[in-house]
Amino acid sequence: MRKIEFHDREKETKEIRAILDNRPTLITFVYGPINSGKTEFINNLIKGIPETQKVFYINLRGRFISNYDEFIKVLFDVEHEARYGRIKEFLKPIVNVLPESYSGIPIPKDMFLTLFKEKDVEDAFVYIETVLRAFCEGGHAPVLVIDELQVIGDLKVDGLLIYKLFNFFIRLTKELHLAHVFAVTSDSLFIENVYSEAMLEGRCRYLLVDDFDEATTAAFLEGHGFTDDEKVLAWEYCGGKPVYLLELIRTDNRGREIERLLRMRAGELKTFLKTLKELGDKITVKEERYDISYENIICALKMFLDEEEIDMWSIDEISKHYLVRNNILFLDPDRGIIKPQSRLNLLAVREVMKDV
Numbered sequence: 001m002r003k004i005e006f007h008d009r010e011k012e013t014k015e016i017r018a019i020l021d022n023r024p025t026l027i028t029f030v031y032g033p034i035n036s037g038k039t040e041f042i043n044n045l046i047k048g049i050p051e052t053q054k055v056f057y058i059n060l061r062g063r064f065i066s067n068y069d070e071f072i073k074v075l076f077d078v079e080h081e082a083r084y085g086r087i088k089e090f091l092k093p094i095v096n097v098l099p100e101s102y103s104g105i106p107i108p109k110d111m112f113l114t115l116f117k118e119k120d121v122e123d124a125f126v127y128i129e130t131v132l133r134a135f136c137e138g139g140h141a142p143v144l145v146i147d148e149l150q151v152i153g154d155l156k157v158d159g160l161l162i163y164k165l166f167n168f169f170i171r172l173t174k175e176l177h178l179a180h181v182f183a184v185t186s187d188s189l190f191i192e193n194v195y196s197e198a199m200l201e202g203r204c205r206y207l208l209v210d211d212f213d214e215a216t217t218a219a220f221l222e223g224h225g226f227t228d229d230e231k232v233l234a235w236e237y238c239g240g241k242p243v244y245l246l247e248l249i250r251t252d253n254r255g256r257e258i259e260r261l262l263r264m265r266a267g268e269l270k271t272f273l274k275t276l277k278e279l280g281d282k283i284t285v286k287e288e289r290y291d292i293s294y295e296n297i298i299c300a301l302k303m304f305l306d307e308e309e310i311d312m313w314s315i316d317e318i319s320k321h322y323l324v325r326n327n328i329l330f331l332d333p334d335r336g337i338i339k340p341q342s343r344l345n346l347l348a349v350r351e352v353m354k355d356v
């Protein structure tokens with residue numbers, strides 16, 4: 001399959017460059033709807049980062065992390081150690097020794113085994129801090145990126161691990177100014193929690209990587225030979241969601257593909273609501289189980305018949321959690337709004353709500 005080139009995200013790139021050009025003071029949370037291109041954006045950005053900075057990119061997506069050992073294994077690039085040979089006296093020569101592709105926190109295997117036997121997460125943080133400091137002093141400002149951070153949101157290691165991690169990030173940024181820290185997530189309930197977290201107040205900033213705006217979408221499609229009519233149609237149905245635009249680029253019959261995508265999304269939503277109506281469902285919020293009210297869900301979705309986005313306080317909490325967790329709605333706590341995860345989702349919601 002043909003690889004589609006990265007389409008520039010000028011505004012977001014500028015914002016991150018400005019952050020990287022200054023000394024680290026805040027944690028940056030990069031958030032946005034699913035498939036808006038956060039990972040792609042960050043990876044592209046990493047490619048353009050000058051040699052004076054050293055990026056550690058850790059993606060927790062698809063990693064099965066249910067305990068401390070698994071978290072530590074993902075955090076550190078232990079598996080790669082054999083491939084790269086032993087990194088002796090890692091503190092001094094490390095900057096020159098590491099291959100370009102190295103992305104986890106480097107650690108020799110035997111040190112890893114002894115250091116983390118005790119299962120004390122603070123040891124791991126002390127180690128990471130030491131490594132980052134070595135890079136810093138070696139003239140390579142470290143940048144730590146953790147993608148899909150919510151994966152460990154509920155993990156308990158003698159208390160919630162995420163709080164320890166936040167504390168550690170605050171230390172690296174606000175206190176020591178040692179490393180830039182970017183935490184990326186598609187999970188808007190996680191971001192909502194982060195947003196209301198007292199310990200992070202004044203210690204972090206939020207960067208939204210949303211679907212492309214209209215001009216960016218048009219420019220992207222223009223580059224792939226779309227006519228003006230096709231561009232209008234694509235924007236009307238798919239908005240600026242990169243994954244859907246890629247589908248359209250790859251197909252011969254764009255009109256038919258749009259219809260198919262919408263039919264599919266509407267069908268999924270119908271099935272989802274039918275199942276809820278007939279079988280009911282429950283959700284856990286703050287460790288309590290709640291029944292889902294079908295009527296409340298319909299009531300919430302009907303708000304989108306006339307609006308593209310709504311005030312985030314206008315839906316009851318249970319329905320909000322349920323619809324966000326099921327990737328139907330996206331919540332943006334920084335702007336105080338809720339909207340469907342994509343333009344296609346909005347149209348599917350409208351289509352299905354017409355007949356309910």
Ligand SMILES: Nc1ncnc2c1ncn2[C@@H]1O[C@H](COP(=O)(O)OP(=O)(O)O)[C@@H](O)[C@H]1O
Pocket residue numbers: 004005006007008009032033034035036037038039040041186242243246
């Ligand atoms: N700026 C872009 N230019 C080209 N393709 C993109 C761009 N952003 C995202 N994509 C494509 O869209 C898909 C979803 O992007 P991804 O970064 O995985 O989303 P997210 O991390 O926000 O869930 C990927 O297949 C990616 O290649």
Ligand SMILES: [Mg+2]
Pocket residue numbers: 038039040147186
């Ligand atoms: Mg991603």
